[in-house]
Amino acid sequence: MPPSTSTDPTALLSPSLLAQLERMELVSRKIFRGRMKGERRSRRKGQSVEFADFRNYVAGDDLRFIDWNTYARLDKLFLKLFLEEEDLHFYSLIDVSPSMNFGSPTKLHYAKQLAAALGYIGLCRADRVKIEALDGAKTNSAPVLRGRKSLFRLTEHVQSIQASDGSTTLTEAVKAFCLRNTGKGILVLITDLMDKSGYEEALKYLVARDLDIYLIHVLSQEEIDPDLQGDLKLVDCEDQDIAEISVSRRLIDRYKQTLASFIEEARDFSAKRDIAYTMTSTERSVERLVSKYLRQRGLVR
Numbered sequence: 592m593p594p595s596t597s598t599d600p601t602a603l604l605s606p607s608l609l610a611q612l613e614r615m616e617l618v619s620r621k622i623f624r625g626r627m628k629g630e631r632r633s634r635r636k637g638q639s640v641e642f643a644d645f646r647n648y649v650a651g652d653d654l655r656f657i658d659w660n661t662y663a664r665l666d667k668l669f670l671k672l673f674l675e676e677e678d679l680h681f682y683s684l685i686d687v688s689p690s691m692n693f694g695s696p697t698k699l700h701y702a703k704q705l706a707a708a709l710g711y712i713g714l715c716r717a718d719r720v721k722i723e724a725l726d727g728a729k730t731n732s733a734p735v736l737r738g739r740k741s742l743f744r745l746t747e748h749v750q751s752i753q754a755s756d757g758s759t760t761l762t763e764a765v766k767a768f769c770l771r772n773t774g775k776g777i778l779v780l781i782t783d784l785m786d787k788s789g790y791e792e793a794l795k796y797l798v799a800r801d802l803d804i805y806l807i808h809v810l811s812q813e814e815i816d817p818d819l820q821g822d823l824k825l826v827d828c829e830d831q832d833i834a835e836i837s838v839s840r841r842l843i844d845r846y847k848q849t850l851a852s853f854i855e856e857a858r859d860f861s862a863k864r865d866i867a868y869t870m871t872s873t874e875r876s877v878e879r880l881v882s883k884y885l886r887q888r889g890l891v892r
Contacts, residue, residue, distance in 0.1 A: 603707045603746050608878045615712045615881070615891045617681055619777050619803045620867075680776030681713040682802070683722045684768060685752060686761065690785040692754040694811025694873050699754055701809055701873045702781040707749045708881055709779060712891060714739055719774070724752045725782075727759030727767050761786040765793040769800055778802040779890070783809055784857055791860060798864045805890050806861050808854070808870040815850070815872055817843065 604612070648657060648668035661669050683706040685691075691699040706722045713720040714736060722745065723733040736745055761782065778797060784790045797804050854870055861868035867888050871880050885891050 603704050603749060604711065605878075608708065609711065611878065611882060612708055612711050613715050616716055617679075617709070617712050617718065617777055618889055618892050619679060620889065621775075621801075621803045679718055680774035681710065681718045681720045682772065682774075682776065682778040683709055683720075684765070684778065684780045684782075685722065685724050686764075686780075686782035687724045687726050687752060687755045688761070688783075688786065689754055689757045690783055691809075694813055696873055698783055698809045698811055698873055699752075701877065702807075703749050703752060704877045705781055705807065705809075705880065706779070707746055708877055709885075709890075710736070710745050710749070711742060714741055714745065718776075720745065721772070722749055723768060724755075725759075725761065725764035725768065726755040727764040760788045760793075761790055762788060762792040762796070765796050769796050775802065777805070777890070779805045779807060781807045781809060783814075784853075790857070794860065794864065794866060798866070804865075805867045805885075805888065806857075806869070808857060808868065810870065810872055812872050812874045817846065 648670050656670050658669050661667070685699070685702045685706055687699060691697065691702065694701075710720045710722050717738060720736045720741070721733050734744060734748060761784075765780075778800075780794075780797065782790070786793075794804075794806070858868045858870070860866075867890065869880075869884055869888055871884065875884075881891060
């Protein structure tokens, strides 16, 4: 499926989905200090218009925040604390290896829809949003976007993302991202985890960055429940390795067991490193994934 060059947001996000996304908010499980005022409530105490608590006055505190009414009643000085509004970085990394270009719809198209949907939630809350293709590029061409007005730039960038030639491993691409980006915040990695060199080192690089990491493991329905039979020649789309097989019910059962073990290992590996793991099929709508499953995982509310 060739990428669309249209900047119409409905090419990736339907009007009904956009309306839902505008009411949502990305949620971080960690506390990050934003550099600019945003539209989210922080768990830190700061200086905004929403009252949070009192604390005892200590020498050097700003006298403007003393509660003089309380002083008149108790003859003690208390400082008023307020909830602070903050923004954060939201990164969405899209695996663009050749295996992501498989399925109907392709896993890559699904990943682009999901990244655009989550990115728009961030834009609506004035977060700094960056969606990047994991192609190992040395230059950082992905724009950092902020505010609802950036929706068209967001979709234009996401629609331009294409599958790579497979010359870069997932680990190399993630390492290159980590070297280019230093901001703290939420990171969503969207990938099929199908890399012969493994995915473990890539995830370790992200964990070392102390980000709030969500892993969305995307598989096509054809991979989950293959409809194959007879004698076949299989060609690896990434390195062109060839395997000749005779498909039988027993072989399909073994494949499904292997896939289930692979998914369970990825889930366990993630859980041990505080990575929120979610596996999804491309048959599940992005709207349902975001509004139900990612809400349950705590990424949105």
